[in-house]
Amino acid sequence: MHELGITQEIVELAEARADGRRVRKVVVEIGRLSAVLPDAVRFCFEMCAEDTSVAGAELQIIEIPGTAKCRACAGMVALDRPFGRCECGCTDLEWLSGEELRVTQIEVE
Numbered sequence: 001m002h003e004l005g006i007t008q009e010i011v012e013l014a015e016a017r018a019d020g021r022r023v024r025k026v027v028v029e030i031g032r033l034s035a036v037l038p039d040a041v042r043f044c045f046e047m048c049a050e051d052t053s054v055a056g057a058e059l060q061i062i063e064i065p066g067t068a069k070c071r072a073c074a075g076m077v078a079l080d081r082p083f084g085r086c087e088c089g090c091t092d093l094e095w096l097s098g099e100e101l102r103v104t105q106i107e108v109e
């Protein structure tokens with residue numbers, strides 16, 4: 001489960017940004033194409049936050065839908081998995097969004 005390591009990084013980042021203050025809320029954007037499961041991150045968060053300034057903080061996860069542009073016909077394709085096919089049959093897609101994994105906001109006391 002690679003979400004454990006990712007969640008650890010999220011907690012470390014939030015802790016660094018809080019600079020010793022207590023973190024109340026962490027907002028994380030996770031793209032549908034990033035292969036990170038929000039539920040798994042939620043599951044790991046409390047455990048990773050234990051004994052840090054992030055302990056007890058609320059975790060808000062914003063899921064970013066995947067979108068891609070077809071390289072053959074320039075049509076837009078909505079993706080909820082890291083692969084897909086354009087209506088024209090082409091699978092050569094340029095990903096525009098959905099790979100996000102970032103801490104966008106933290107609230108401190």
Ligand SMILES: [Zn+2]
Pocket residue numbers: 070071072073074075086087088089090
């Ligand atoms: Zn196409």
